[in-house]
Amino acid sequence: MKIVFYGSSLLSSYWNGAATYYRGLLRALAAHGHDITFYEPDAFGRQQNRDIDPPDWCRVVVYEASPESLARAVAEARQADVVVKASGVGYADDTLLAGVLEAAAPHAIRIFWDVDAPATLADLQAEPDHPSHAALQRLDLVLTYGGGDTVVDAYRVLGAADCVPIYNALDPTTHHPVAPDARFASTLGFLGNRLPDRESRVDAFFLAAAEALPQRDFLLGGSGWGDRRLPPNVRNIGHVPTRDHNAFNVTPMAVLNINRASMAATGFSPPTRVFEAAGAGACLITDEWPGIDLFLTPGEEILVARDGRDVADHVAGLTRERADEIGRAALRRVLAEHTYESRAILVDTLLRRLAAEKAAGLAA
Incomplete structure (x- = not known):
């Protein structure tokens, strides 16, 4: 099928955590x-901070963040069998969604792919006049980054014909074990951009643990932390491009995942970082959220922390040998059950079923 996909960016992970999800x-x-x-807009400096070249498995069109360029990109939807508008594109999202739904051919499958369902649902529930309410009635399917039954039920209540979570996973061609890199040497590393509903959790889980263990060295990667006051044993290295993620994950004795507040509350939405770290064979400590055990086994394949004290206790009790054992177990699990190939089989099955239903409806 010919698929057109309107998203934030495939080429750049700069202020764009969904990049590796899209790629995989x-x-x-x-x-x-x-x-x-x-199709991705030239916005937020992403094109100036690309971490991959245009791939041979997907054509990438970068359009200016202007009404004229947006209209030209939208017009391309009429040539497709499947039209996908992702959440959080970053330029004129409501106009883009309405435009591609209008431009799509009668036979085309219309999909909204939500990579931040808790935030989107909060907006829709708070704003009865939000334009996406009308758009939901014209969609054939909502796909989400995760969320479990809570998100599925919420979308159905709002009028979606169907909603299916497509969870993050591992692409073993891009995230895999590598040799340690001295640039990332530390006891505990955390990689994440500074965002409003994440910062307080970074304080509680990462910085509090660093303050509790002043003799250990901590590593902070991600955009936006430059003006943040940090404990003296925390080293801030700024944006870490995708090509360095494997080394960042395997070099510290352990790495930390911290969900944004909305994701942690909803649960069942393991971020890309979980599978990327596991795919590299890293020992991962994560904040607690519902559904962890569906993906990795706590205590054996991942360590779970309720707060910064738990993080500090995990770090204090770890040896390199124990950390390596947990990392190897996590790697085995994600390779067996959580690759993007397994997720793609589900999406492919959904698309073929919807295409058959569309064809039957048009022929009737």
Whole structure:
């Protein structure tokens, strides 16, 4: 099928945590024979901070963040069998969604792919006049980054024809074990951009643990932390490009995952960092959220912390040997059950079923 996908960015992970999710899923979908074009706006300095070149498995079109360029990109939707608008594109999102739904051909499958369902649902529930309410009635399917039954039920209540979580996963061609890199040497590393509903949790889980263990060295990666006051044993290295994520994950004795507040509350939404770290064979400590045990086994394949004290206790009790054992177990689990190929099989099955239903409806 010919798929057009409107998202934040495939080429850059700069202020764009969804990049590796898009890359893993779309690469795997392309391997199932789909012809994919990804449309992304030139916004937020992402094009100046690319971490991959345009891939051979997907055509990428970068358009200016202007009404004229947006209109040209939207017009391309009429050529597609599947039209996907992702959440959080970053320029004129409401206009883009309305435009691609209008431009889509009668036979086309219309999908909204929500990579931040808790935030989107909060907006829709708080704003009865939000334009996305009308758009939901015209969609064939909502796909989400995760969320479990809570998100599925919420979307159905709002009028979605169907909602299916497509969880993050591992792309073993991009995230895998590598040799340690002295640039990232530390006891505990955390990689995440500074965001309003994450910062207080970084304080509680990462910085509090650093203050509790002043003799240990902590590593902070991600954009936006430059003006933040940090404990003296925390080293801030700024944005870490995708090409360095494997080394960042395997070099510290352990790495920490901290969900944003909305994701942690909703649960069942393991972020890309979980699978990327596991795919590199890292020992991962995560904040607690519902559904962890569906993906990795606490205490054996991942360590779970309720607060910064738990993080500090995990770090204080770890040896390199124990950390390596946990990392190896996590790697085995994600390779067996949580690759993007397995997620792509689900998406491919959904697309083929919807295409058959559309064809039957048009023929009736």
